[in-house]
Amino acid sequence: MQTANHKSFRRVITAVLVSLFCAVSTLSVGQSDAFQLNPAAGAGTIIVHSKFGGQIFGFDIDQSGTEGVLSEARTLSNGNVLAAVETFDQTTGKILTVVTKTQTQDDFITLGVVGNSVGLVEHEHVVSFLNVQRTFQVINPLNGNKITGKWTPPIGTKHLINQVSRTQGTSNAAVFAQDNSGNFIPYVFSSNVAANTFGPVIKIQDSFNFGSVPPPMAYNSVTNQAVLGGGDGCFGCLPVIGVADLGKGTFTEFTGIGFGFVNGIAVDSADNIACATTEDDASVEFYDLSRQTGFTVVLPNSGQQQIFSGADVEFDATHKLFFVAQPVSSSTSTGSTIYVYDTAGNLQETLNGFSFSNASNVIALHIALKPSTRSGFVDGPNAGVSEIQSFTY
Numbered sequence: 520m521q522t523a524n525h526k527s528f529r530r531v532i533t534a535v536l537v538s539l540f541c542a543v544s545t546l547s548v549g550q551s552d553a554f555q556l557n558p559a560a561g562a563g564t565i566i567v568h569s570k571f572g573g574q575i576f577g578f579d580i581d582q583s584g585t586e587g588v589l590s591e592a593r594t595l596s597n598g599n600v601l602a603a604v605e606t607f608d609q610t611t612g613k614i615l616t617v618v619t620k621t622q623t624q625d626d627f628i629t630l631g632v633v634g635n636s637v638g639l640v641e642h643e644h645v646v647s648f649l650n651v652q653r654t655f656q657v658i659n660p661l662n663g664n665k666i667t668g669k670w671t672p673p674i675g676t677k678h679l680i681n682q683v684s685r686t687q688g689t690s691n692a693a694v695f696a697q698d699n700s701g702n703f704i705p706y707v708f709s710s711n712v713a714a715n716t717f718g719p720v721i722k723i724q725d726s727f728n729f730g731s732v733p734p735p736m737a738y739n740s741v742t743n744q745a746v747l748g749g750g751d752g753c754f755g756c757l758p759v760i761g762v763a764d765l766g767k768g769t770f771t772e773f774t775g776i777g778f779g780f781v782n783g784i785a786v787d788s789a790d791n792i793a794c795a796t797t798e799d800d801a802s803v804e805f806y807d808l809s810r811q812t813g814f815t816v817v818l819p820n821s822g823q824q825q826i827f828s829g830a831d832v833e834f835d836a837t838h839k840l841f842f843v844a845q846p847v848s849s850s851t852s853t854g855s856t857i858y859v860y861d862t863a864g865n866l867q868e869t870l871n872g873f874s875f876s877n878a879s880n881v882i883a884l885h886i887a888l889k890p891s892t893r894s895g896f897v898d899g900p901n902a903g904v905s906e907i908q909s910f911t912y
Contacts, residue, residue: 563908569603569905570603575905578898582889588607601620606658616665619666632685635713657670674696677699681697684736691740695745695747703726706721709738721769725759728772735747735748745765748795750780755778758776762808776815797828800825819850827847832844854871854873855873855874857910858870875898896908
């Protein structure tokens with residue numbers, strides 16, 4: 520697919536990477552390790568269980584620390600919900616602290632770890648039927664194991680925070696919100712969560728491509744842009760890529776490649792490259808965001824069948840690798856797979872031994888990376904979504 524663009528784009532990327540290497544060779548030691556295949560790569564043996572056996576509503580790990588955070592909820596015999604936020608040890612998987620817990624109708628959602636070891640959690644307080652008050656709590660630092668303040672995004676009570684970019688090591692993150700009053704108008708803005716400050720709120724006029732289904736989003740920390748994977752999702756239709764300048768408050772878009780909804784997206788900020796997955800064709804797309812061009816790579820052994828389409832995409836900036844989650848594996852007869860690609864679209868590793876079907880997840884599956892140890896966590900293997908599993912690469 521798009522062979523000419525593919526070859527041309529790869530030549531451009533190769534030239535850029537060579538130029539960058541020559542320009543910063545004196546700084547490269549300690550900043551980026553050359554990627555080497557890990558013979559032990561694949562699903563790990565560390566399993567994190569939610570403390571009270573509830574379904575996990577979002578999790579993340581601290582890339583510069585030793586802990587992770589998750590939210591869980593379980594319906595009790597009296598009809599109430601036991602909901603909790605918990606921190607866990609990345610090395611052992613043991614739950615360390617129950618940060619907060621309720622036994623009402625309330626829920627918690629872990630939105631991620633952002634900035635420098637800052638945990639962000641949404642609290643959904645049920646006042647009455649269809650009357651929910653949403654507030655946001657900060658755990659700063661995460662290893663302090665306690666709520667330290669509130670995050671107060673500049674949106675009204677009729678808006679939902681659908682996504683916060685899991686951006687670590689830089690102060691700002693991108694935020695996507697949506698009008699929940701029936702208009703479904705999408706908005707995007709930046710925030711320094713730790714400082715509780717915000718950039719201009721950008722109203723996305725194209726609610727057809729970016730409001731019908733919340734689009735996956737990534738943050739480019741170099742250009743201060745949010746990159747969104749949109750489109751109307753009709754079978755065989757092309758996706759639309761949106762770019763929000765979070766400083767200028769502007770929004771532009773261009774027609775993407777691949778077919779169907781964009782399921783996941785991640786950005787290499789240094790080279791302004793995006794990697795995405797599409798729903799209809801089991802493909803991975805690589806975009807040069809500066810040129811608004813790209814090429815497609817079909818997931819191994821998938822035959823471009825929709826059932827084998829990829830989901831979440833994450834980026835390891837240390838080793839310059841994109842990670843693509845495939846809930847239904849096309850590389851093994853059962854289970855799920857994570858594929859590891861370099862920025863030129865070359866497959867580097869195939870990680871098997873997972874089970875993250877995503878079928879019963881309220882919160883979409885997530886790959887949480889720890890580049891310093893070439894490890895991470897992902898949903899599963901329990902079908903009840905009450906566990907997360909380690910892996911190495």
